[in-house]
Amino acid sequence: MGGSPVADRVLEPGADESDPSAGPDSSPEHPLMVLTGVSKIYGVGEIAVHALREVDFKLELGDYLAIIGSSGSGKSTLMNIIGCLDQPTHGSYWLDGIDVGSLDDYELSYIRNRQIGLIFQSFNLIPRTTVARNVELPLIYARLPKAERRERARAAIEAVGLGNRGSHVPSELSGGQQQRAAIARAIVTEPAIILADEPTGNLDTASTRDVLEIFFRLNAAGRTIVMITHEPDVAAHAKRVIQVADGQIVADMRQAPVAGPPPAPESVSPEHLQVAHT
Numbered sequence: 330m331g332g333s334p335v336a337d338r339v340l341e342p343g344a345d346e347s348d349p350s351a352g353p354d355s356s357p358e359h360p361l362m363v364l365t366g367v368s369k370i371y372g373v374g375e376i377a378v379h380a381l382r383e384v385d386f387k388l389e390l391g392d393y394l395a396i397i398g399s400s401g402s403g404k405s406t407l408m409n410i411i412g413c414l415d416q417p418t419h420g421s422y423w424l425d426g427i428d429v430g431s432l433d434d435y436e437l438s439y440i441r442n443r444q445i446g447l448i449f450q451s452f453n454l455i456p457r458t459t460v461a462r463n464v465e466l467p468l469i470y471a472r473l474p475k476a477e478r479r480e481r482a483r484a485a486i487e488a489v490g491l492g493n494r495g496s497h498v499p500s501e502l503s504g505g506q507q508q509r510a511a512i513a514r515a516i517v518t519e520p521a522i523i524l525a526d527e528p529t530g531n532l533d534t535a536s537t538r539d540v541l542e543i544f545f546r547l548n549a550a551g552r553t554i555v556m557i558t559h560e561p562d563v564a565a566h567a568k569r570v571i572q573v574a575d576g577q578i579v580a581d582m583r584q585a586p587v588a589g590p591p592p593a594p595e596s597v598s599p600e601h602l603q604v605a606h607t
């Protein structure tokens with residue numbers, strides 16, 4: 330993928346080009362995401378919860394990351410920060426050469442809308458609203474003309490294999506179909522980054538396979554994917570796995586190179602995820 334999309338669209342011309350993490354592409358020296366000393370503390374005083382503790386973390390453009398860890402370990406907190414939904418209490422986060430902490434609310438929402446596609450365990454589709462309309466919604470926020478919205482929504486719905494369900498409302502779809510509709514909504518803006526918090530947590534085996542196949546194709550096409558999961562079988566589909574415990578990254582495992590397609594799931598045994606620590 331060429332260019333530095335966030336920087337191109339959000340930064341003023343001539344803005345901080347001297348930063349070492351800024352750059353036109355994402356080689357190991359120019360990661361897409363750089364978190365340095367990131368802490369997140371909810372509440373103050375005796376009720377303060379240290380959800381993240383001085384996390385240092387980098388992610389390359391084109392990587393496919395799975396985040397694993399027990400409930401309450403800080404996975405969603407980490408994802409909310411890298412998705413620009415929340416800011417760290419301490420530390421810095423650079424996304425595509427931009428110090429996210431320096432952005433105002435308008436710039437943050439611009440990045441979320443243009444660069445990041447979010448997928449959740451509970452789908453979060455708007456009820457009593459057709460799949461086509463749900464998928465079109467991010468393009469309305471992006472102020473695209475109607476004809477282009479319709480065409481892009483149709484293409485995204487087609488891409489997740491829901492071509493004949495566009496006129497249905499969510500309650501008329503299976504869980505797997507609803508999640509595919511949510512993925513269509515996440516990819517309709519063609520974001521460089523897909524963030525998914527337990528995307529298969531509510532799905533049966535066949536629907537889980539469908540979702541992972543879509544992620545495989547998205548990553549093979551160059552999209553960066555970050556996915557939280559409790560399931561080793563699901564994490565086996567990622568190129569890299571980090572384990573979070575008590576607000577810290579306690580293991581970091583590379584399963585496939587950043588360049589090239591994600592691993593063929595059968596080649597990675599679930600046991601591998603539990604023993605390989607760095």
Ligand SMILES: Nc1ncnc2c1ncn2[C@@H]1O[C@H](COP(=O)(O)OP(=O)(O)OP(=O)(O)O)[C@@H](O)[C@H]1O
Nearest residue numbers: 371372378380398399400401402403404405406407
């Ligand atoms: N808004 C909040 N206010 C206070 N504490 C919070 C808030 N959000 C999360 N926490 C706390 O921060 C810690 C990390 O929460 P987080 O949601 O990141 O965990 P998680 O790893 O995603 O867990 P799960 O697997 O259950 O989703 C937990 O102790 C949680 O109770």
Ligand SMILES: [Mg+2]
Nearest residue numbers: 404405406526
């Ligand atoms: Mg969570």
